[in-house]
Amino acid sequence: MARITPNSSKANQQATLTTNKSTAKLTLYIGFFTLGFIIASILFMLIQSKFALNAQLVTGLSIVVGAYVAVYKFIKHQQRALTKEETNRLTIGSTAVLWMLTAVYFLGLWLFLFDTANREVLIEMTKQQPLPLLFALMMMIIFTLLINRFSLGLFNRLLDPKRK
Known part of the structure:
Protein backbone atom coordinates (compact mmCIF):
# COMPACT_ATOMS: atom_id res chain seq x y z
CA MET A 1 0.00 0.00 0.00
CA ALA A 2 1.62 3.20 -1.18
CA ARG A 3 1.20 6.34 0.81
CA ILE A 4 1.19 9.51 -1.21
CA THR A 5 1.26 12.95 0.39
CA PRO A 6 0.82 15.45 -2.41
CA ASN A 7 0.08 18.34 -0.05
CA SER A 8 3.48 18.17 1.64
CA SER A 9 5.31 18.53 -1.67
CA LYS A 10 3.13 21.53 -2.54
CA ALA A 11 3.88 23.06 0.85
CA ASN A 12 7.61 22.52 0.31
CA GLN A 13 7.42 24.13 -3.13
CA GLN A 14 5.53 27.13 -1.79
CA ALA A 15 7.99 27.51 1.11
CA THR A 16 10.85 27.44 -1.40
CA LEU A 17 9.15 30.02 -3.59
CA THR A 18 8.46 32.26 -0.60
CA THR A 19 12.10 32.03 0.51
CA ASN A 20 13.33 32.87 -2.99
CA LYS A 21 10.97 35.83 -3.25
CA SER A 22 12.12 37.29 0.07
CA THR A 23 15.76 36.76 -0.89
CA ALA A 24 15.20 38.55 -4.18
CA LYS A 25 13.45 41.38 -2.36
CA LEU A 26 16.28 41.83 0.15
CA THR A 27 18.80 42.51 -2.61
CA LEU A 28 16.87 45.70 -3.37
CA TYR A 29 17.21 46.81 0.26
CA ILE A 30 20.91 45.93 0.31
CA GLY A 31 21.14 48.33 -2.62
CA PHE A 32 19.27 50.98 -0.63
CA PHE A 33 21.68 50.43 2.28
CA THR A 34 24.64 50.81 -0.06
CA LEU A 35 23.24 53.96 -1.62
CA GLY A 36 22.57 55.51 1.80
CA PHE A 37 26.04 54.51 2.99
CA ILE A 38 27.75 56.03 -0.06
CA ILE A 39 25.81 59.30 0.16
CA ALA A 40 26.49 59.59 3.91
CA SER A 41 30.18 58.80 3.37
CA ILE A 42 30.45 61.53 0.73
CA LEU A 43 28.77 64.06 3.01
CA PHE A 44 30.97 63.12 5.96
CA MET A 45 34.08 63.34 3.77
CA LEU A 46 33.05 66.87 2.84
CA ILE A 47 32.53 67.67 6.53
CA GLN A 48 35.90 66.09 7.33
CA SER A 49 37.60 68.56 5.01
CA LYS A 50 36.47 71.35 7.38
CA PHE A 51 36.42 69.60 10.78
CA ALA A 52 38.59 66.81 12.12
CA LEU A 53 36.45 63.70 12.65
CA ASN A 54 37.47 60.24 13.78
CA ALA A 55 37.48 57.70 10.92
CA GLN A 56 35.59 55.10 12.98
CA LEU A 57 32.97 57.70 13.87
CA VAL A 58 32.47 58.57 10.21
CA THR A 59 32.19 54.88 9.27
CA GLY A 60 29.75 54.20 12.10
CA LEU A 61 27.56 57.19 11.24
CA SER A 62 27.56 56.23 7.56
CA ILE A 63 26.46 52.70 8.47
CA VAL A 64 23.69 54.11 10.67
CA VAL A 65 22.43 56.29 7.82
CA GLY A 66 22.57 53.35 5.39
CA ALA A 67 20.65 51.16 7.86
CA TYR A 68 18.01 53.85 8.29
CA VAL A 69 17.50 54.16 4.53
CA ASN A 88 20.34 38.96 9.87
CA ARG A 89 20.48 38.39 6.10
CA LEU A 90 20.34 42.13 5.46
CA THR A 91 23.16 42.64 7.98
CA ILE A 92 25.42 40.03 6.38
CA GLY A 93 24.61 41.09 2.82
CA SER A 94 25.06 44.80 3.39
CA THR A 95 28.29 44.26 5.32
CA ALA A 96 29.64 42.10 2.49
CA VAL A 97 28.74 44.76 -0.07
CA LEU A 98 30.25 47.45 2.12
CA TRP A 99 33.56 45.58 2.34
CA MET A 100 33.54 44.89 -1.40
CA PHE A 106 41.58 50.53 -1.83
CA LEU A 107 42.35 48.98 -5.22
CA GLY A 108 41.64 52.34 -6.86
CA LEU A 109 44.00 54.04 -4.40
CA TRP A 110 46.62 51.37 -5.04
CA LEU A 111 46.45 51.72 -8.81
CA PHE A 112 45.87 55.44 -9.31
CA LEU A 113 47.19 57.27 -6.26
CA PHE A 114 50.17 55.31 -4.94
CA ASP A 115 53.44 55.50 -6.80
CA THR A 116 56.05 52.75 -6.84
CA ALA A 117 57.79 53.93 -3.66
CA ASN A 118 54.51 54.02 -1.69
CA ARG A 119 53.57 50.55 -2.91
CA GLU A 120 56.95 49.16 -1.86
CA VAL A 121 56.66 50.72 1.61
CA LEU A 122 53.18 49.26 2.08
CA ILE A 123 54.26 45.81 0.88
CA GLU A 124 57.34 45.86 3.13
CA MET A 125 55.27 46.95 6.13
CA THR A 126 52.79 44.16 5.46
CA PRO A 161 4.14 50.51 11.72
CA LYS A 162 2.36 48.10 14.13
CA ARG A 163 4.00 49.62 17.24
CA LYS A 164 2.67 53.13 16.61
Whole structure:
Protein backbone atom coordinates (compact mmCIF):
# COMPACT_ATOMS: atom_id res chain seq x y z
CA MET A 1 0.00 0.00 0.00
CA ALA A 2 1.62 3.20 -1.18
CA ARG A 3 1.20 6.34 0.81
CA ILE A 4 1.19 9.51 -1.21
CA THR A 5 1.26 12.95 0.39
CA PRO A 6 0.82 15.45 -2.41
CA ASN A 7 0.08 18.34 -0.05
CA SER A 8 3.48 18.17 1.64
CA SER A 9 5.31 18.53 -1.67
CA LYS A 10 3.13 21.53 -2.54
CA ALA A 11 3.88 23.06 0.85
CA ASN A 12 7.61 22.52 0.31
CA GLN A 13 7.42 24.13 -3.13
CA GLN A 14 5.53 27.13 -1.79
CA ALA A 15 7.99 27.51 1.11
CA THR A 16 10.85 27.44 -1.40
CA LEU A 17 9.15 30.02 -3.59
CA THR A 18 8.46 32.26 -0.60
CA THR A 19 12.10 32.03 0.51
CA ASN A 20 13.33 32.87 -2.99
CA LYS A 21 10.97 35.83 -3.25
CA SER A 22 12.12 37.29 0.07
CA THR A 23 15.76 36.76 -0.89
CA ALA A 24 15.20 38.55 -4.18
CA LYS A 25 13.45 41.38 -2.36
CA LEU A 26 16.28 41.83 0.15
CA THR A 27 18.80 42.51 -2.61
CA LEU A 28 16.87 45.70 -3.37
CA TYR A 29 17.21 46.81 0.26
CA ILE A 30 20.91 45.93 0.31
CA GLY A 31 21.14 48.33 -2.62
CA PHE A 32 19.27 50.98 -0.63
CA PHE A 33 21.68 50.43 2.28
CA THR A 34 24.64 50.81 -0.06
CA LEU A 35 23.24 53.96 -1.62
CA GLY A 36 22.57 55.51 1.80
CA PHE A 37 26.04 54.51 2.99
CA ILE A 38 27.75 56.03 -0.06
CA ILE A 39 25.81 59.30 0.16
CA ALA A 40 26.49 59.59 3.91
CA SER A 41 30.18 58.80 3.37
CA ILE A 42 30.45 61.53 0.73
CA LEU A 43 28.77 64.06 3.01
CA PHE A 44 30.97 63.12 5.96
CA MET A 45 34.08 63.34 3.77
CA LEU A 46 33.05 66.87 2.84
CA ILE A 47 32.53 67.67 6.53
CA GLN A 48 35.90 66.09 7.33
CA SER A 49 37.60 68.56 5.01
CA LYS A 50 36.47 71.35 7.38
CA PHE A 51 36.42 69.60 10.78
CA ALA A 52 38.59 66.81 12.12
CA LEU A 53 36.45 63.70 12.65
CA ASN A 54 37.47 60.24 13.78
CA ALA A 55 37.48 57.70 10.92
CA GLN A 56 35.59 55.10 12.98
CA LEU A 57 32.97 57.70 13.87
CA VAL A 58 32.47 58.57 10.21
CA THR A 59 32.19 54.88 9.27
CA GLY A 60 29.75 54.20 12.10
CA LEU A 61 27.56 57.19 11.24
CA SER A 62 27.56 56.23 7.56
CA ILE A 63 26.46 52.70 8.47
CA VAL A 64 23.69 54.11 10.67
CA VAL A 65 22.43 56.29 7.82
CA GLY A 66 22.57 53.35 5.39
CA ALA A 67 20.65 51.16 7.86
CA TYR A 68 18.01 53.85 8.29
CA VAL A 69 17.50 54.16 4.53
CA ALA A 70 17.24 50.37 4.09
CA VAL A 71 14.77 49.85 6.95
CA TYR A 72 12.70 52.91 6.00
CA LYS A 73 12.38 51.71 2.40
CA PHE A 74 11.59 48.14 3.48
CA ILE A 75 8.83 49.24 5.85
CA LYS A 76 7.47 51.69 3.28
CA HIS A 77 7.29 49.02 0.56
CA GLN A 78 6.30 45.95 2.61
CA GLN A 79 4.07 47.65 5.23
CA ARG A 80 5.65 45.50 7.95
CA ALA A 81 8.82 45.30 10.00
CA LEU A 82 11.75 43.07 9.18
CA THR A 83 11.80 39.61 10.72
CA LYS A 84 14.84 38.48 12.67
CA GLU A 85 15.96 36.26 9.76
CA GLU A 86 15.58 39.11 7.27
CA THR A 87 17.48 41.45 9.58
CA ASN A 88 20.34 38.96 9.87
CA ARG A 89 20.48 38.39 6.10
CA LEU A 90 20.34 42.13 5.46
CA THR A 91 23.16 42.64 7.98
CA ILE A 92 25.42 40.03 6.38
CA GLY A 93 24.61 41.09 2.82
CA SER A 94 25.06 44.80 3.39
CA THR A 95 28.29 44.26 5.32
CA ALA A 96 29.64 42.10 2.49
CA VAL A 97 28.74 44.76 -0.07
CA LEU A 98 30.25 47.45 2.12
CA TRP A 99 33.56 45.58 2.34
CA MET A 100 33.54 44.89 -1.40
CA LEU A 101 33.19 48.65 -1.92
CA THR A 102 36.06 49.20 0.50
CA ALA A 103 38.21 46.73 -1.46
CA VAL A 104 37.41 48.50 -4.74
CA TYR A 105 38.24 51.85 -3.11
CA PHE A 106 41.58 50.53 -1.83
CA LEU A 107 42.35 48.98 -5.22
CA GLY A 108 41.64 52.34 -6.86
CA LEU A 109 44.00 54.04 -4.40
CA TRP A 110 46.62 51.37 -5.04
CA LEU A 111 46.45 51.72 -8.81
CA PHE A 112 45.87 55.44 -9.31
CA LEU A 113 47.19 57.27 -6.26
CA PHE A 114 50.17 55.31 -4.94
CA ASP A 115 53.44 55.50 -6.80
CA THR A 116 56.05 52.75 -6.84
CA ALA A 117 57.79 53.93 -3.66
CA ASN A 118 54.51 54.02 -1.69
CA ARG A 119 53.57 50.55 -2.91
CA GLU A 120 56.95 49.16 -1.86
CA VAL A 121 56.66 50.72 1.61
CA LEU A 122 53.18 49.26 2.08
CA ILE A 123 54.26 45.81 0.88
CA GLU A 124 57.34 45.86 3.13
CA MET A 125 55.27 46.95 6.13
CA THR A 126 52.79 44.16 5.46
CA LYS A 127 55.56 41.57 5.23
CA GLN A 128 57.27 42.71 8.44
CA GLN A 129 54.19 42.83 10.69
CA PRO A 130 51.17 41.12 9.13
CA LEU A 131 49.41 40.19 12.39
CA PRO A 132 48.58 43.74 13.58
CA LEU A 133 47.17 44.54 10.14
CA LEU A 134 45.09 41.34 10.07
CA PHE A 135 43.88 42.00 13.62
CA ALA A 136 42.89 45.57 12.68
CA LEU A 137 41.04 44.29 9.62
CA MET A 138 39.15 41.68 11.65
CA MET A 139 38.24 44.26 14.29
CA MET A 140 36.93 46.63 11.62
CA ILE A 141 34.81 43.87 10.09
CA ILE A 142 33.41 42.96 13.52
CA PHE A 143 32.79 46.66 14.26
CA THR A 144 30.95 47.00 10.95
CA LEU A 145 28.81 43.92 11.62
CA LEU A 146 27.90 45.04 15.15
CA ILE A 147 27.04 48.62 14.22
CA ASN A 148 25.09 47.41 11.19
CA ARG A 149 23.07 44.82 13.16
CA PHE A 150 22.41 47.20 16.03
CA SER A 151 21.29 49.99 13.68
CA LEU A 152 19.04 47.72 11.63
CA GLY A 153 17.43 46.32 14.78
CA LEU A 154 16.96 49.76 16.33
CA PHE A 155 15.41 51.33 13.24
CA ASN A 156 13.29 48.23 12.69
CA ARG A 157 11.76 48.72 16.15
CA LEU A 158 11.45 52.49 15.86
CA LEU A 159 9.86 52.51 12.40
CA ASP A 160 7.63 49.45 12.89
CA PRO A 161 4.14 50.51 11.72
CA LYS A 162 2.36 48.10 14.13
CA ARG A 163 4.00 49.62 17.24
CA LYS A 164 2.67 53.13 16.61
